[in-house]
Amino acid sequence: MSVIRHATACDLTQIIALNIESNDNAWAEQHFQAALNNNQIEVIENNQQIVAFAIWQTVLDEAELHLILTDIAHRRQGYAEKLIQSFIHQNAHIKKIVLEVRQSNTAAINLYQKQGFRQIGERRDYYMFPLETALIMEKIC
Numbered sequence: 769m770s771v772i773r774h775a776t777a778c779d780l781t782q783i784i785a786l787n788i789e790s791n792d793n794a795w796a797e798q799h800f801q802a803a804l805n806n807n808q809i810e811v812i813e814n815n816q817q818i819v820a821f822a823i824w825q826t827v828l829d830e831a832e833l834h835l836i837l838t839d840i841a842h843r844r845q846g847y848a849e850k851l852i853q854s855f856i857h858q859n860a861h862i863k864k865i866v867l868e869v870r871q872s873n874t875a876a877i878n879l880y881q882k883q884g885f886r887q888i889g890e891r892r893d894y895y896m897f898p899l900e901t902a903l904i905m906e907k908i909c
């Protein structure tokens with residue numbers, strides 16, 4: 769059975785390991801620690817294993833999705849969709865969610881489009897290693 773909840777300090781090692789395993793632009797450990805301290809990380813736990821997580825920042829009625837990631841072995845089972853839907857459900861005051869995504873990240877772009885995000889702009893050469901354009905996407909809730 770899977771549960772969606774706020775991350776705790778005990779989850780940090782698993783979250784960082786998942787990120788190293790599957791994120792090209794691995795966040796530094798101190799960024800995860802800061803997000804945890806600010807209560808910005810939501811996880812899905814399945815049989816005591818973190819299978820997916822998302823990092824959000826909320827300012828008044830706007831939110832930004834900084835990172836969403838599903839363990840490679842658990843992809844395409846709806847976990848990322850559940851994290852986005854759960855955040856929206858739990859934060860009824862949020863009117864707009866924004867995010868940036870690599871232009872080549874088809875999986876993530878499809879996920880966001882399926883969840884009602886649309887492209888509103890782009891930032892050329894925004895990402896490094898490799899250099900790549902970021903698409904800016906927005907969802908009006």
Ligand SMILES: CC(C)(COP(=O)(O)OP(=O)(O)OC[C@H]1O[C@@H](n2cnc3c(N)ncnc32)[C@H](O)[C@@H]1OP(=O)(O)O)[C@@H](O)C(=O)NCCC(=O)NCCS
Pocket residue numbers: 790791820834835836837838839842843844845846847848849850869873874875876878879880882
């Ligand atoms: C993007 C990512 C978070 C999706 O996680 P996931 O749990 O596998 O996604 P879901 O199972 O909820 O998929 C929801 C929808 O997203 C789209 N999608 C997900 N993976 C896809 C893929 N590999 N190819 C095409 N579309 C994909 C589909 O529309 C899918 O719906 P469907 O299965 O009914 O067709 C995951 O691939 C990942 O962790 N990638 C590495 C980290 C990353 O790039 N994060 C995003 C930028 S921060």
